[in-house]
Amino acid sequence: xxxxxxxxxxxxxxxxxxxxxxxxxxxxxxxxxxxxxxxxxxxxxxxxxxxxxxxxxxxxxxxxxxxxxxxxxxxxxxxxxxxxxxxxxxxxxxxxxxxxxxxxxxxxxxxxxxxxxxxxxxxxxxxxxxxxxxxxxxxxxxxxxxxxxxxxxxxxxxxxxxxxxxxxxxxxxxxxxxxxxxxxxxxxxxxxxxxxxxxxxxxxxxxxxxx
Numbered sequence: 447x448x449x450x451x452x453x454x455x456x457x458x459x460x461x462x463x464x465x466x467x468x469x470x471x472x473x474x475x476x477x478x479x480x481x482x483x484x485x486x487x488x489x490x491x492x493x494x495x496x497x498x499x500x501x502x503x504x505x506x507x508x509x510x511x512x513x514x515x516x517x518x519x520x521x522x523x524x525x526x527x528x529x530x531x532x533x534x535x536x537x538x539x540x541x542x543x544x545x546x547x548x549x550x551x552x553x554x555x556x557x558x559x560x561x562x563x564x565x566x567x568x569x570x571x572x573x574x575x576x577x578x579x580x581x582x583x584x585x586x587x588x589x590x591x592x593x594x595x596x597x598x599x600x601x602x603x604x605x606x607x608x609x610x611x612x613x614x615x616x617x618x619x620x621x622x623x624x625x626x627x628x629x630x631x632x633x634x635x636x637x638x639x640x641x642x643x644x645x646x647x648x649x650x651x652x653x654x655x656x657x
Contacts, residue, residue, distance in 0.1 A: 468523035468596055475592035476519060476615050479585020483619030487581055491623035498625070506549075506629050507621035507636065511614045513542045514640065518610035522589065525604040526596035532603075539610065543637060550633025557630075565628040571635050574624070578639025579646070582609075582616025586647060589615075590654050598655050605651020606644045613643030 498504055521535035557565050568574075589608040598604035617636050626632070 468526045471592040471595055472519055472523055472526075472589065472611070475588035476515060476585065476611055479582070479588045479612055480515075480615040480618055482584035482588075483581040483616040484622055485619075486584070487619045487623045493622060494625055501627075503625075503627045504621055507624065507632050508618060510542070510546045510632060511617040511621060511636065511640075514539070514614035515611060515618065517542045518607055518614055522593060522604065522607040522611050525600055525607050526593050526598050528597055528599045546629075546633045546637065550628075550630040553629045565630045566634065568626040568628055568631045568635075570624070570626060571631065574620075574626070574631075574635040575639035575642060578613060578617050578620050578636065579643050580616075581620050582612045582639075582643045585612035585615040586643060586650075588612070590647065590650060594655050594657065597657070598651075601651040601655045602648050603651070604655055606648035608651070609644035609647020610640060612647065613640030616640075616643065 494504060517535065517538040521532060521539055524530045524532045524535045554562055554565055570577075586609060589612045590605065593604055593608050617640055620639075
């Protein structure tokens with residue numbers, strides 16, 4: 447059988463290629479990861495007081511982490527396809543982190559000098575990144591499973607992107623129990639926790655994403 451005949455045979459009655467395959471796997475995985483992270487956070491810690499939702503305190507974290515979920519999800523979807531361009535998705539991730547960094551820097555700039563270290567450290571800077579990592583593990587397992595079912599070829603980069611997605615989802619869950627109020631704190635320690643989760647994903651990628 448000739449090659450063109452084989453291709454014709456395989457393609458016969460195949461129908462249209464399904465759309466948004468990556469999104470249909472990644473969106474439920476990220477949603478499940480967030481739900482499990484939030485449930486775990488709320489079972490260990492107390493929900494932040496309801497009146498804080500009338501202030502900027504939780505929304506700074508939720509908007510930042512939610513935007514990073516979208517950007518990292520886009521990057522993960524691109525890296526789940528062989529040879530797909532990632533430049534725009536990478537730029538989106540850099541933009542989200544950069545905006546938060548600028549907000550944190552401006553907040554610190556307008557803070558009196560004697561108060562700045564309090565704004566940087568808060569009361570939980572030693573724990574925050576590690577709690578985000580711990581709460582992100584369910585999301586990391588779900589996103590790696592979702593990516594594995596696609597067709598990633600850049601395994602370490604795909605693992606890193608999946609880790610960023612998981613870290614951002616876990617950070618959203620942590621935001622429901624975190625009482626830190628400083629945007630500078632969020633820009634530093636939330637970002638560190640998310641980045642470290644990305645590093646875990648990068649380390650696991652070549653092993654768990656191989657197909």
